[in-house]
Amino acid sequence: MHLIWLRTDLRLHDNTALAAASQRGPVAAVYLITPEQWQAHDDAPCKVDFWLRNLQHLSQALDNLNIPLLIRHAATWDQAPTVLSQLCRELSVESVHVNEEYGIHESRRDSAVAQALEADGVTFHSYLDQLFFQPGSVLTKTGTYFQVFSQFRKVCYSRLHSALPRRVPTPKAQAEPGVKSDPVPTAVEGFPTPSETLRALWPAGEDEARRRLDAFADQQISYYKDERDFPAKPGTSQLSAYLAAGVVSPRQCLHAALQTNQGEFESGDIGAITWINELLWREFYKHILVGYPRVSRHRAFRPETEALAWRKAPEDLAAWQQARTGLPIIDAAMRQLLETGWMHNRLRMVVAMFLTKNLLIDWREGERFFMRHLIDGDLAANNGGWQWSSSTGTDSAPYFRIFSPLSQSEKFDGDGVFIKRWLPELDALNKKQVHNPEAAGGLFGVADYPRAIVDLKQSRERALAAFRRLPSRQEMAEHE
Known part of the structure; x- marks a missing residue:
């Protein structure tokens, strides 16, 4: 059995770790509920609710492929190594697969988990998934992380010209693994459920994320540069919540934008170019987290x-x-x-x-x-x-x-x-x-x-x- 540990990648399609795990043989998925950690990171109740709603959709999609979704509880990330080691023993897991996350606490958590699993003979694999480029691979001539976006973008452009990040295949249905999915909780203590009005603004699931992406790419993207600054106009994609939870991938967004612009990201439709730039700003700030860890510690960059x-x-x-x-x-x-x-x-x-x-x-x-x-x-x-x-x-x-x-x-x-x-x-x-x-x-x-x-x-x-x-x-x- 192989295990994918889901975090901010709540989707079936274009999910690097899920694709890699399912190519090795029977696979199960696990999600950790970590309320004290979420509180320490100031995660909003409406965001936690959004994660849970998306997990319910993802659980159904995985079920259709006979991939069970298991829910485990760990108050903080410090408990993740113990909880995951225990699960791996229960299921005789050979390998655990994750999509990389960035930030000091995230990196510490993953190396502690990898160490604990490897001591038990379970291999730990992490993949580039929520970014186009591995942090540390887009550097200045002197080998340091960029501090200025325009210079960072220039290098990203030259990389994209030579190799566009490819989407990964969706796993196929597997034989019944004999493990049942756990019910996804509808609420977590300490995170009150938001109003129905708020929830209705953000329907969960990959189908909704895809619908928003397609509608934006088909109808709005050309006007994006001109209309995105006017808050009374529907000028933005309204995809940020789906990107943050990993219900849609940056690669899916990039490919949708390129499709509307004949494959171009430096010329052609100014709206598409501007929106791709926003995807690169998102990328830039994640590289900054890795290159300048002080910003993860509530310190000023300057x-x-x-x-x-x-x-x-x-x-x-x-x-x-x-x-x-x-x-x-x-x-x-x-x-x-x-x-x-x-x-x-x-x-x-x-x-x-x-x-x-x-x-x-x-x-x-x-x-x-x-x-x-x-x-x-x-x-x-x-x-x-x-x-x-x-x-x-x-x-x-x-x-x-x-x-x-x-x-x-x-x-x-x-x-x-x-x-x-x-x-x-x-x-x-x-x-x-x-x-x-x-x-x-x-x-x-x-x-x-x-x-x-x-x-x-x-x-x-x-x-x-x-x-x-x-x-x-x-x-x-x-x-x-």
Whole structure:
């Protein structure tokens, strides 16, 4: 018997480890429920619920091929070696197969499991699956990991020209292995089930992920570059949750985009090119996790920014978290997150910059809050995005580039359609007033909407001053 240990790869098709395991002989699948680990990693209840719903779909698909899905419990990853060794003994397993995951804790977990299994004579195999390129294989001329996306992309492009990552075959049905599947739990203690409204926005299963990918590639991708910045338009693929849980693979996404663009990723349809770029950003941030492990440890990518004098401002932080900053575009975006488990990508940058620059609150507070609410929460992408916005990360926005929530709002939600969708209390305002109700006349603006908690101009100056006081990299190096 051979075992595939499923993690963030909840799919039957184009699953490298599953294909490899099933080529060796009879195969079973296992999934570990690790609630304390999920809590330590700030995984959102809606994300855990999404995993469980996808596991139920996957269990049925595997059952059709006579591949049993076993569910095991381990409070934390520290217990994974014991739990998996025990299972391997029960089933007389010869080999265990996994798709690689990235991050310090993930790597430690996998090497501990490999060691424990190999001591029992069980071989452990891991495969490149959620990335196009092995981390460590896309390097600068001096052999270091890239820190700038545009240079990283250039090397990726030249690699893709010479060899496109191929999709792997789907396993065929096997003979009955004499092992029964376990029921997939519908809930896990400590992770309340989200509302039916939220769940309905994110149907589970590979068929749904494929439907979204095909619909986006057929109808939307050409408009992606022009429409992706407008939160009121359906300009994005809405695939991020499916990619984060591995219900669809990056290879499937790449091939779907290339198919619409005659196999091209550097010329032709600008929408397809832009979307492929987004897949490469995702790749870049995972390479960063491996190349610069400090970002897995809640550290700034740019060490000199660790000295930044962030404000301790619990009331401001709470106002931001609860969508009552008095700035409509910020509050509308935060309500979208709280109610749907997702936020439009342009708005993720806007609210992150507002928290870290206008409120001068540590980016780690925002990163953690997002992870606790996002259905597509992914350590690499979330950390990369927050550090980019707060000017502490790779290739980041220079500290003096501070998005004004008002001009972003006027530019990307000109008629206030998105704002009014999430802040119905502003419905009566016209398209000019809706961006800044305080200026809408009367002493108090709109009766049941708060005044802005911060003066944008003064807070911008405060942020610039705080960043100017930081030592430069050169000064830091001289002091070491």
